[in-house]
Amino acid sequence: MSSHADNDGNRNENLQHVPSEIPPENKENKLISGIVIVSLEKKISLVLLWVSPGIGTFLGAVPSIWMLRAIGERRLFAATLFISSAATFWLAFMLSNEWNEFAIAGLRFVQGVAFASTFPVIGSLSANWGTLKEQFFFITWSILFVESAPVLTWPMCALCLKYDSKLPYLLLAVMTMLFALIWVMFYRDRPQYHPWVNGLELNKIVTGKVRAINNRxxxxxxxxxxxxxxxxxATWSAAFGYFLVVTLVAQFLPIYFYTLLGEEETNSILLADIPFCFVVVFALLHSLWNIMTHSCGSWLSVVLTNTLSFSICALVLILFAIFPPNALGSSRIVxxxxxxxxxxxxxxxxxxxxxxxxGRYFTQHIVANMQLFxxxxMIVTSTTVLLTVRSNSPNEWRLVFLASAALxxxxxxxxxxxxDGKAEEWAKQSWDPSAARRMISADLIDYHHDECGIVEMRLLNQ
Incomplete structure (x- = not known):
């Protein structure tokens, strides 16, 4: 999925291939090439060019959830990675003027559909491979790593753009294909199917899940x-707010530096990458943040953490709306x-x-449906910018920031x-967090597969 998420780092390069019919008024206030246009067909094609990944992600979420139940996350995620790799590869050869923007939007829609399997896979992986305490760790790191993808890919794209505009797409396609092969080789849908998991580890992972797995x-x-x-x-609405900030920054921050601050194309990408580097540092301190944010009661901790986080984010966006970018400068904006x-x-x-x-064991379904949001x-962010930013003036970006802060x-x-911080009635019996004994039931073992840990489990029972 990195090829889809990381494509946003090259958007300013892509947009240059959409011809603008209205020239910029001056060099200091560059126009986002292609946004200020007269032709209705050009307007529709540009909107689809930006919105199509979000539409693909939204429409592909539910089918991805169905497919995951049918074939498992190992096959599903590998297939979507291969599809994403192929779509990114073909994009490299469709940037020339002879290709219709609708065709490019179609490929970006395919990338969005491929990306739609990400959160269903995160949810299923966390439930099947983590204990109750580890499930949140799996989910947090997975979400933050999706956000941190530009740390690796944007500097690479900035370097490649100096030589050939096709190189970033080709390299991202190869990287995605490589990740797909690694995934197929090493991942298994269940820990009991993995040759590297012994009986003691399996016992720890499945403790307390028997009721949930039996409740088909x-x-x-x-x-x-x-x-x-x-x-x-409430969780889904908060997830929407979280993704709103991520998509706004990932899609438009390089363009913001390039058009309003007059930075060079390469510098715009590198400057926009710096905030994502700090997200990686933040993720590495997971244990510290986990202790700090959950020191109070469950309900108070989650509500207070989320409210403070969104309030500060809204305040920052409002400050962007108040102060013009030229007065702040690139370093302060970073x-x-x-x-x-x-x-x-x-x-x-x-x-x-x-x-x-x-949700306890059924948290996987809550996380899977976050993909819809x-x-x-992605759709709301792209549409808001395209409808608001017409001449690329600071006043127009001010409206974008204020709308995002309000949401x-x-x-x-x-x-x-x-x-809430309490389990729903339908989830209370799904996972017993007090279960701390070794596995006393063999119900979880599928004897039709090469199972791990059978000998170790028998030794424990003896």
């Missing part, structure tokens, strides 16, 4: 229960966006932890009223 009816049809839960809707992304990452310790507490955030505060309010 609830596991196969959880969606109607999720829709009836206010706490789940610092401000760093604060924005790090505070946004803190919110995962609010709504993400709430999802684990509310990420796709929605964040609404998401914070929804989570503050509806968020």
């Amino acid at each position: 009816t609830l596991e196969d049809q959880p969606f109607h229960l999720l829709l009836k839960s206010p706490a789940v809707w 610092m401000a966006f760093t604060v924005l992304l790090v505070c946004d990452a803190v919110s995962v310790y609010g709504f993400g932890y709430s999802a684990v507490l509310v 990420m796709g929605l955030a 964040l505060l609404i998401c914070a309010a929804i989570f503050g009223f509806l968020g």
